[in-house]
Amino acid sequence: MTPTRPDRTENGMPEVDVRELLDLCTKGATVHGRRDLVQRLTVARRSLGTAGPGRFSFGAVRDAAAVALHACDALEHDLRARRAELLDPALPARARAEYGDARARWEAFETPAQVWPAVLGEGFAALSSDLEFEARSATRAVQADADSSIEAGDPGRHREQLEGWLRERLTFEAERIHHRLHAGARTIAARVAGELGLAPHPTPALPVLPAAELVAGLDPHTPPVGGAQPLSTRLLMVVMPGYAGIMMAFVLSRFLGLHLPMWVIALCAVLGALATGGAALTGDRRRQLERRRSDARAMVRAFVDDYQLALGKQVRDGIRVLQNDLRTSTSVAVNQRSRELTDRLDAAGSAAKAASHSAEELADVDADLGSVAELRDRARRLLHPPAETPPGRRLTPVA
Numbered sequence: 001m002t003p004t005r006p007d008r009t010e011n012g013m014p015e016v017d018v019r020e021l022l023d024l025c026t027k028g029a030t031v032h033g034r035r036d037l038v039q040r041l042t043v044a045r046r047s048l049g050t051a052g053p054g055r056f057s058f059g060a061v062r063d064a065a066a067v068a069l070h071a072c073d074a075l076e077h078d079l080r081a082r083r084a085e086l087l088d089p090a091l092p093a094r095a096r097a098e099y100g101d102a103r104a105r106w107e108a109f110e111t112p113a114q115v116w117p118a119v120l121g122e123g124f125a126a127l128s129s130d131l132e133f134e135a136r137s138a139t140r141a142v143q144a145d146a147d148s149s150i151e152a153g154d155p156g157r158h159r160e161q162l163e164g165w166l167r168e169r170l171t172f173e174a175e176r177i178h179h180r181l182h183a184g185a186r187t188i189a190a191r192v193a194g195e196l197g198l199a200p201h202p203t204p205a206l207p208v209l210p211a212a213e214l215v216a217g218l219d220p221h222t223p224p225v226g227g228a229q230p231l232s233t234r235l236l237m238v239v240m241p242g243y244a245g246i247m248m249a250f251v252l253s254r255f256l257g258l259h260l261p262m263w264v265i266a267l268c269a270v271l272g273a274l275a276t277g278g279a280a281l282t283g284d285r286r287r288q289l290e291r292r293r294s295d296a297r298a299m300v301r302a303f304v305d306d307y308q309l310a311l312g313k314q315v316r317d318g319i320r321v322l323q324n325d326l327r328t329s330t331s332v333a334v335n336q337r338s339r340e341l342t343d344r345l346d347a348a349g350s351a352a353k354a355a356s357h358s359a360e361e362l363a364d365v366d367a368d369l370g371s372v373a374e375l376r377d378r379a380r381r382l383l384h385p386p387a388e389t390p391p392g393r394r395l396t397p398v399a
Contacts, residue, residue: 065382072376102348123188138173155296174211185322208314
């Protein structure tokens with residue numbers, strides 16, 4: 001069957017009548033907050049007009065009338081449910097209770113919503129202070145252990161082992177500080193979330209170098225090599241006391257007037273030279289060993305200082321990034337929660353106000369039910385038109 005164009009019926013042009021019906025149903029659905037019905041009615045209105053002015057099929061009219069009839073049934077169901085609710089004698093008390101609960105929730109959230117930035121700042125300030133104290137205490141313990149190891153041996157023979165042990169120990173301490181920083185940030189996030197009654201924000205990964213890379217990037221501090229005495233000077237320091245011992249043996253024998261055999265004097269001179277030279281040699285070795293130990297201690301102190309500077313900067317950067325991330329996410333969550341509580345409070349207040357005027361609203365609901373019934377009748381007449389068409393109202397095919 002080809003599209004046809006109607007003449008006038010009892011209610012005017014069916015096309016005009018169904019468009020008006022759809023518009024009225026759309027207004028009613030909009031007033032009662034039924035977006036789903038508004039969408040379906042809009043689609044039906046749009047599909048009805050695709051054939052152009054004066055061109056449509058009876059099938060399109062029936063489909064549009066069916067959509068309008070469904071909308072009327074849904075609106076009537078909602079209105080009757082609202083009417084039954086308004087007739088409930090416990091409605092005012094229940095509405096007031098819901099309003100009181102919504103207001104209590106809103107007031108309970110207002111105080112932590114204002115003080116949570118202070119809680120956040122205080123938590124990270126305390127965490128920064130604790131981490132600084134722990135890092136300094138750990139490096140002092142490492143330096144003390146290194147000094148004990150240096151005093152127990154000769155650092156000149158085990159310098160590589162000492163540096164390797166030092167790097168390994170500092171890597172362990174840096175990993176512990178990083179773990180402590182991440183755990184502390186999680187604790188602060190849980191505390192802030194607990195104050196606000198929200199879910200804790202997940203703590204992101206630390207924006208710092210791994211501990212192994214941090215320590216590996218530190219430059220080694222080698223002891224100075226230009227301060228050692230030349231070999232001639234060291235030999236002179238040993239030979240001169242021996243020469244002094246020999247001269248003392250000859251001078252004392254002459255000064256005391258001892259007439260000793262020459263071999264006895266020579267033996268005493270040799271023994272004196274060995275004693276004084278050996279003492280000088282032992283003293284020189286002790287001085288050299290103490291010099292190497294002093295250089296090793298200086299190397300450890302310089303290495304630990306560089307480590308403290310690098311670790312302290314990483315800790316401060318990590319705290320700043322984690323604090324900013326938690327502040328941003330918490331602000332978003334607080335604003336969303338505040339909007340939800342405010343909307344709920346407004347809705348509960350409106351419901352309580354409406355419950356106090358239930359008689360007026362009941363009259364409005366009854367009037368809306370009458371309007372919906374009228375619209376339903378019009379939709380049914382379009383969906384099921386009369387079998388006979390009055391004279392002068394015949395449909396003519398469109399070329």
